[in-house]
Amino acid sequence: MQPLIDALGPDGALYVLGGTGILLVLGALVAFLKPGADPYRRLDRKGAIATGGAPAAAEAGRLRESGEKKLEKFSGFLEPQSEEELTEIKRKLQQAGYTNRDAVSLFYLSQAVLGIGMMALGGFYVWMNLGAEPPMSTTTMVLAILGPGVGGYYMPKRYIASRAKAREEEIVSGFPDSLDLxxxxxxxxxxxxxxxxxxxxxxxxxxxxxxxxxxxxAYEMKAGKDKAQVFRDMADRCGVQDITSFTTVLIQSQTFGTSIADALRVYAAEMRDKRVMRAEEKANKLPTKMTLATMMLTLPPLLIILLSPSILEIMAVLSGDSSSTTF
Incomplete structure (x- = not known):
């Protein structure tokens, strides 16, 4: 850092860091404005070719483009770069309850905005504390700027994961009742x-x-989609093993021509038993959790009450004040 300090003064390292951040922001803006291939538009073009360029397909494509007008110039940056990445992030967002076709773009946009915004807040904090005593070290400045940016970038992922977990618990809790109904x-x-x-x-x-x-x-069945595929898609959106097994039961019942009522009766009874077992599992875990909480909240005050007189007496004896040892 000494050459930078000699050339730019005591804050030379900070100037270089700020200039690097500005260059990165400018590069991000260039990536924002650069048009890229939209996977959805490729699917639209394939559909138009397959239908011979039907006017209805073209009109639907124009309506979708008008709905994405605000995000169009950011499509190269806000869309995944491969089919596998697109499928994976769509599946995670669907499991969290976000099923609209702009969910992927909004997810990547939130990551970029929060990352850059939190980094800007970190830079503002460093700028406000430049004249503080003692002065901040270069490592502290870097961590104060990059730390919030990294946290803001990963914040949407944590939110999606927590929301998907809560939604999965809700589906697991209500699935036995839905089968009975x-x-x-x-x-x-x-x-x-x-x-x-x-x-x-x-x-x-x-x-x-x-x-x-x-x-x-129900809507997909009304639209004429194959029932087996409809239930498979439901299992993928939910990410719950019970619904996957339920899908398998329905497909097998439809394939072999057996009664759906009999299959549902057996599977609904199994789901009720699983719910009872999950409740018993939570009840069996409760004593262990209560023991840990009881030890943490009860033992320290008890030790303080029992040992404080002895500790005070020992301290008084050591200090030579024997008259204060009477309790």
Missing amino acids: MLVCIEAGQSMDQSIIRVANELQISYPALAAEFELV
Whole structure:
């Protein structure tokens, strides 16, 4: 650092760091403004070619482009660079409940904005403390600037992970009830499509995430999509093993021509047993957790109460003041 200090003064290292940050921001802006290939537009072009350039497909493409107008110039930076990365991030966002087609772009945008914004706040903090005594070291300045930026960049990932976990717990809790209700509807004479719609309506208040999934399944069935693929997509969006097994049961029942009511009756009973076992597991873990909390909150005050008189007496004896040892 000595050549920088000799050339630029005591804050030479900070000037170089600030100039490097400005260059990085300018490079990011160039990447923002550079147009890139949008995977969705490639799919639109393939669909238009397959349908012979139908006017309806072209009109739908124009409507989607108008909806993405604000993010269009950032598409090269806000979209994943490979099909595998696109599939993975879409699956994570769907498991967290974000199913709109702009979710991927908004996720990457939030990472960029929070990263750059928190880094700017760190730079402002360093600038406000330049004249403080004792002066900040170069390492402290770098950590104060880059640390918040890294934290802001990874904040959306942590939020998506926590939201996906909460949504998974909600789906796992409500799935046995949905199976019981679906079984009642089917045994009452309703079809599978009608049963799913009824389940979605009934679970709207208690389990909104699970109700939204069943509602989407009902819409896809109405649109004519294959039932097996519809339930596979539901299992991918939820990321819950119970729904994956449920999908397998329905596909096998449809393939072999067995009664869906019988399959649902057996699987619903199994799900109820699993819910009871999960509750028993939590109950068995409770004594261990209570023991740890009891030791941490009870033992230190008890030791203070029991040992304080003896400690004070020993201190008084050591100081030579024997008259203060009477309790």
